[in-house]
Amino acid sequence: MDMDHAHTLSLPNGDVVKKPFLIGVAGGTASGKSTVCKKIMTELGQTDMDHTQRQVVTISQDSFYRELTAAEKAKAFQGLYNFDHPDAFDEQLMYDTLEAILKGVKVEIPGYDYKTNSLDYENKLTIYPADVVLFEGILVFYFPKIRDLFHMKLFVDTDSDTRLARRVPRDINERGRDLDAVLTQYMTFVKPAFEEFCSPTKKFADVIIPRGADNTVAIDLIVHHIGEILRPGSSAINSGANASSNTANAHNTTNVNSTTTSSSNHTPSAMIREH
Ligand SMILES: Nc1ncnc2c1ncn2[C@@H]1O[C@H](COP(=O)(O)OP(=O)(O)O)[C@@H](O)[C@H]1O
Numbered sequence: 563m564d565m566d567h568a569h570t571l572s573l574p575n576g577d578v579v580k581k582p583f584l585i586g587v588a589g590g591t592a593s594g595k596s597t598v599c600k601k602i603m604t605e606l607g608q609t610d611m612d613h614t615q616r617q618v619v620t621i622s623q624d625s626f627y628r629e630l631t632a633a634e635k636a637k638a639f640q641g642l643y644n645f646d647h648p649d650a651f652d653e654q655l656m657y658d659t660l661e662a663i664l665k666g667v668k669v670e671i672p673g674y675d676y677k678t679n680s681l682d683y684e685n686k687l688t689i690y691p692a693d694v695v696l697f698e699g700i701l702v703f704y705f706p707k708i709r710d711l712f713h714m715k716l717f718v719d720t721d722s723d724t725r726l727a728r729r730v731p732r733d734i735n736e737r738g739r740d741l742d743a744v745l746t747q748y749m750t751f752v753k754p755a756f757e758e759f760c761s762p763t764k765k766f767a768d769v770i771i772p773r774g775a776d777n778t779v780a781i782d783l784i785v786h787h788i789g790e791i792l793r794p795g796s797s798a799i800n801s802g803a804n805a806s807s808n809t810a811n812a813h814n815t816t817n818v819n820s821t822t823t824s825s826s827n828h829t830p831s832a833m834i835r836e837h
């Protein structure tokens with residue numbers, strides 16, 4: 563297979579397929595990862611479009627949870643299963659799937675049913691070769707081999723009180739949980755695992771988005787950058803944030819403020835790392 567152009571791959575049989583630009587979107591639970599992805603897709607004009615025609619698609623890391631045994635499911639119903647530990651995910655399947663996507667192969671990904679804690683093969687998502695693939699989840703930067711596949715890495719940085727305040731009603735209203743189980747799971751697993759496994763991966767991000775989807779300045783900047791990358795003839799895919807140069811220096815950041823004044827007291831709209 564020949565990687566002869568920034569946006570396409572030439573197959574040995576002469577076919578040319580799209581070479582997607584892969585973006586990782588990490589962040590704590592209920593930080594707004596899905597909402598940020600939706601906003602990016604909307605701003606790139608991808609809503610109200612047949613999914614086979616989409617240039618931008620979003621995949622959730624939750625589609626790569628390992629299947630639970632009956633005993634594990636019984637624990638999960640009481641909030642006593644650790645879904646926030648890296649071992650809860652099928653790392654190899656995640657890697658193989660992203661590799662296939664990067665090769666322009668059409669893949670099928672199951673949905674995830676939070677009410678039954680299981681993969682949902684009735685609601686599969688077919689990923690057709692796309693220009694941009696967003697892969698979102700709490701631990702998408704945790705696994706080094708997977709981290710190295712991303713051309714761009716975003717971290718949605720929402721404070722833990724706000725995340726908990728969002729998670730409780732979401733899990734009760736949308737994920738079929740009761741208050742006791744939500745709080746038990748949060749205090750026993752979610753919070754400690756965030757500190758141990760998710761939060762330390764923030765240093766790998768190219769762009770940190772404080773306040774998530776509320777941060778329209780950061781989202782506009784990201785959308786503009788993606789637009790530049792996708793522009794025909796652009797060489798941007800091979801520069802800047804790049805899958806082959808994932809040695810982001812945690813100290814090498816530029817703060818982009820939402821206001822024109824640059825007082826150090828302002829929370830930055832986005833922190834863009836320079837490579
Ligand atoms: N900026 C925001 N303001 C208010 N509610 C939000 C905001 N962003 C997300 N939410 C809500 O918080 C919950 C979690 O958001 P979601 O995007 O699903 O987070 P994640 O994908 O990180 O788990 C959802 O119910 C969503 O509607």
Ligand SMILES: O=c1ccn([C@@H]2O[C@H](COP(=O)(O)O)[C@@H](O)[C@H]2O)c(=O)[nH]1
Nearest residue numbers: 590591592645646676679680699700752
């Ligand atoms: O069956 C499950 C699977 C996952 N979870 C929790 O979901 C979050 C990750 O999803 P977000 O949308 O990023 O919040 C993770 O913290 C798991 O604890 C679950 O409760 N049950």
